Amino acid sequence: MITKVTHGWRPGGLVAYLMGPGTVEEHVRPRVIASWDGLDEGWQPDTGPGGALDFQLGRLIGALQVPATRAGLPVSGQAPPGRGYVWHCSARLSATDRTLSDEEWAGVARRLLDGAGIATTEDLGGPRWIAVRHADDHIHVAAVLVREDTGRRFWPHHDYRGLRCTARELESELGLTPTALADRTAARRPQRAELELAARQGVEPARTELARVVREAAVAATDPGGFVDLLRGRGYLVELRRLPSGDPIGYKIARRATTPIWFGGGKLAPDLSMPKLITRWGQRGDATERLDAGVLAETRQTLERAERILRGARQGIAAENPDGIAHAVGDVVAALGARYGGALGEAASCYDGAARAPYEPVPDVGSVGSELRTLAGYLLRPRRRHRDDLDALSTVALLVALAALVQQIAQWRAEQGKRHQATAARDAQRLIRCTAEERRPRRGPPRPRYAREVAVDHSRRENAVAAIT
Template sequence: MMPNVTQGGRMAGLVMYLAGPGRANEHTDQRLIAGHDIVTFAVEPGKALTRDDALDIANVLDAPRKAHGTAVQKPVKEFDPETSQYVTTGKKDAHVWHCSLALKADEGKLSDEKWAEIAHDFVDGMGFIDPDGAKTSRWAAIHHGESKNGNDHIHIAVQMVREDGTKADVHFDKRRSQQVAREIEKKHGLVVLESRDKARGISGHKPAEKVSVRHHEGAMPAPEELRRRMRSALASSTNQHEYVQRLMDSGVRVAPRFAKGSTDHVVGYRVGLVPEPGSSKQTIYYAPSKIDRTLGWPHIGTRFNGEGKEGADRLLRGIHSGSIAQPDRATQVHGFDPRRTGQVMSGTTSPDTLSNIYARISMSMEKGKPGVFHQLSENYARAAQGGGNVAHAIRLGGRFASKNSARSWLAVLQQANRLARAMTDDKLASSRPQLTAATLPVLVQADQILRAELARVQKTEERSAKPAAETMSVDRFQAHGPDQGYGR
């Protein structure tokens, strides 16, 4: 079960949206599932919600706040490139606490009675219910059909001002929501989300990021695209300095984070995509460790054993001072670091390296649209360490040494697919069954693409054997030099 927590300042607006038709008439059979006693007294659970019902629910939820005049606000923060920190620029109302609870699409549907039990358990587990009543927050759970992707889900709206006028405690609510969801999964026999049970550190997508993506067909949410470019840069870098430069070359803006009180001691970095051409929007920066905990600055240093750190620090300080310009477009995607491909070819690799390799292949073959290789990169970023068959890898290594860049790329891809399948079958099947089930069909597609490309290259080589046929088209497999034309 996947919880998604947000806060806002318009209770009527939220409830009217949940009970309404949605942004594209996607809401169906809108109904109240459960709620505070006063809410379920005002509106009968299970009946089709009208506009008046929605207003009644909102008014009941808002009553304690209006009666006590208690204000609940949260700071508005923006990233300041000058200080490389988020600074408070104001405050906004935040008395509305909202959380959606969604099942995976393949889990099917739950009855209203089961959803009501889950809603009660969740609100209680989050600390919104006081047995004595005085410090209880009013709440309502609404169901309005499946999501666009077929996920059965409910929405829970909670009033942050409690019955006695005090404010509900929502510190660390996102972390707590994951803990409560895990308890509910086990209590009610739901599928336990692997990413939570294994404490993996890859972020999900916020609703605003998904909305932004819908305006750019084929694009990915910014954190996911940044993760792809960061892992691609890792696959082509030999040290920290190269890593930062490769990021910038791929259209990623990088900002340093300095130690407190310092403007030259680099302790971290933030990344953001170059805005769309002609856009007036500013770059939105993300902390890499929030996108993927293995991509934070300390982990980057560990990956390269500190090599190139001084150069990376100089580069980041230059960006901060303005002496080095941020990129305004993607200019180049670099070839593989021989050590990374060497690991793949020798079979002494890990899911982390496979993730980087697939990300780099995705950058060339899938441009701005997520595809098979991007999905494999995402899946192996979530997996544990594994190994492979060395003898077969050595035979493929001879092909990688070939001068034919298309052949060398396909050799890397073939070995990556083989190792990925062995790793998934041997290591992940027992420890990560959900991830295994999601990965194996994608590997089948990757093998199909590989066979098609091998056949294409074979035909090209046969044609090029003739004197007038030196027109081999292998641009998207070029291991070195500019790789133009992919997305933002």
């Protein structure tokens, strides 16, 4: 069960939308299935003269917004700035789930409101709310966040997290498709306005592009100054925020534009804030200019060592922190994505979610993870003529080793019960392996045997003539 929450200022507008035909006539038989006072279906509006979707909504809207009117909050007209007092939650099932009855959905609505901290069965002075159903697979819950007993506006505490936990409980009780627990590892997705702006301009959404280039710069750099220089060298606007002592504490970045839209590092992804980047840079091993076998071979050997550690961790033998290795591998994938592009760039975006540890700071990466971070930085340096850099087989061997390690990470995440991270790792592993197959050198067709024999006979004849003369 997937839940989504939005906020607004007009109870009447939301009710009119929910009880209407929808934006593309998708609403079928909209009906009220639950309410704050237990009347439930009793609040179903009467049908007007216009047909099945012509409801007389005045009574329902008027009753729902009474607390807001008493509190002096706007119920119509231009919406003021800030988050509105109308709480709107949609709850949707998987396409493979069974169809719930109206009574079951009404129970789901009450459980979600309780889990979100908005309305409980014991709280008689809570807010007014209704649940509306107009499809088989989802419902909408609309609540006015003003208490009836005090007339005071309130905000639920950690409602998103409470909804996710409650949804998982309902999945188990009702036999629905299980979903993963929200763990704050996902990167921030572009908002609707960002997507529309990018579509008009015909470019990638700014948040997505900036997250990618920041991650690549974080891998290539070793300190805040070099990080900023790399981004500015690529044409981006970057500003550091410093403490009174002069130590960097944050940054913001934007594309070059007439009106730049700035993003802080933490708004791009949970592990791209300046404090976490500084932690990552401190985890690198001692840089060395001497790579006897070449950077690709050294990286492959380290990946193979990491893969053995992950395999041992899955068997209960934890030589080093597997979560730390998984995080450090993200630097290698990002470096290869920046170096070769194509599907490896997509793999870096996919693996991004698998790298982060939920609810935790940057994990301890250990000696192998530290070496991986260092080698990832070498992969993004200007090309050097290492012996194996000129050998396509070395690149393929590196990708095969990386795919094997990412597969172990996917299985490790799955055994931990972290479905989001496991899925992200599996998607990345598939792209990496496909790239390895595409880059594998193909031998040309063999020369015909008779051609080789003719060439040999011709050479012998020339040697014999030379000996006679």
